[in-house]
Amino acid sequence: MIGAHVIVGYTNDAGGRDALTLGDAITRVTGGELTIATIYPPGSPGLAVEAQANLAHAAEELGPVAAEYITFESRGSGRGLSVLASRIRADLIVVGSADGGQPGRIAIGATSDHLLHLSSEAVMLAPAGYRPPADPARLTLAYVHRPQCDEAVGQVAQAALRLGVPLRLITLDLRTDDQGRLRDDLALAVRLAWETTGIEAESEVAEGHDVAAAMEDVEWLEGELLVCAASEDAQPHRVFLGELAMKVLRAAACPVTVLPRGFS
Template sequence: MRFDNVLTGFIAEPRGRDGLLLAALLARQAGGHLTVATVQPPAWSAPGPARAEESAWRAYLDEQAEATLAKARELADELAGGDVDYVVHSHKGSGRGLVELARKLDADVVVIGSASGGGKGRISVGSTADQLLHASSVPVLLAPRGYADAPPEAFERITLAYRRGPRAEAAVASAAQAAVRLDVPLRLMTLLVSSGRRVKVEEDMLERLRDLASADLAAAAEGHRRRVPVEVEVPEGRTVAQALAAASWLPGELLVCASSGSGPLRRVFLGDTSVKIVRAATRPVMILTRQQ
């Protein structure tokens, strides 16, 4: 996984600051280039007398875009230093506009903040994220709401939500590459969700699942230990949220999820479990594209 070109969508709201800070942190630690983009609706083409209204609308859009980028420059100068580009892109949908711009700029990852409706410290998927999570051809990185209020100084560890399957090794390889690039250790984690009923049959089944998950994680980690320190963990809970909460989390943690196998090849697509992980996460979450 490369982080040579990091693209972040920015709006002059707290969520824009969250995404920009996360993108700047990633670009700085990975030694990549940061592009800050604002996506505005396109102006229409109108004949005759309506052209005056069209010109006024275009002028308004240009004024809004310039004000947004001025705010982005003010923040980025503080967060990212000098290696930053600023672009305005026109599209009816902000998420689809970022998908289009990522292809045009050959971006390696798209970073955005959470929708404003979610709780602080959690990720809320709004329309922009939803469009990205169904169409992006590069990984999507989501910042929890309020991430910029108390940011870490650096990434400290990458955790991959591991699930055994035909695409598991590709996800591990991508996470390991990211860990090498960021110079941090890698943790492979399988969430074990139980009903909470402590009857012997279920206890026996959980013990077998625990052993199987541990063996799978050990096998997945084995081929990557020479490149990066790898640890494994199997947290348990009655729900995905409880299992995530049972694990320890560093301030500079980055959580990585693979895309669903039912999604299109080389596109981001969230499955049911990944959706639950994203909603329960208290750290930034990166969703990989489907590789196989």
């Protein structure tokens, strides 16, 4: 299960604080290590000092929580987080929503865009203004009948089992596919979850004329976490989200985790 070592990409703004809060909440649940990182560009001594000051703010925000604080030099914050995560063997990168996004939703900035197309670790994004509850409520997997999602069914089912929360599989019906086939695919995925872990997963077809409408069609619990598998276009052991999945992420009212291709 991801969360054995969480790295938070911290910036001294609302998105950075949301990511910090979410990363802390994840490690409280998993018992994993927590690293807080600020990335700064090379050849910028002033920004290196500012990065250290940012981490001091983060330490004040977290209080007595056990964490490691690291500044890291890189030409891009997304690339820097991914490289650093590999070096310290973190298995989850947590970042916040970009400035200017809708409250309660995820806005993609340069850092998250890089991670969602090249990260070798799982990536979790916090909606703007998100404040996690004390305990997780449910794991939901956005399911499409393809190998990457079939692999994710077993992985997310195992995570739900360990966390002691329900598992839900949802498929979007944008009125362009045969709903009977979609429901048959979901039934096979539910069976796969049962065969893998013994969990009886819930299943739901979300209907709408577009992704945003379909996502509004389903209930989202406080403490929900949405999981997406990487696209078939992803390189092995890399995250890559296609156009439809990016729309799902932007419409989500809860944190979203994206698994790399071949995640285990």
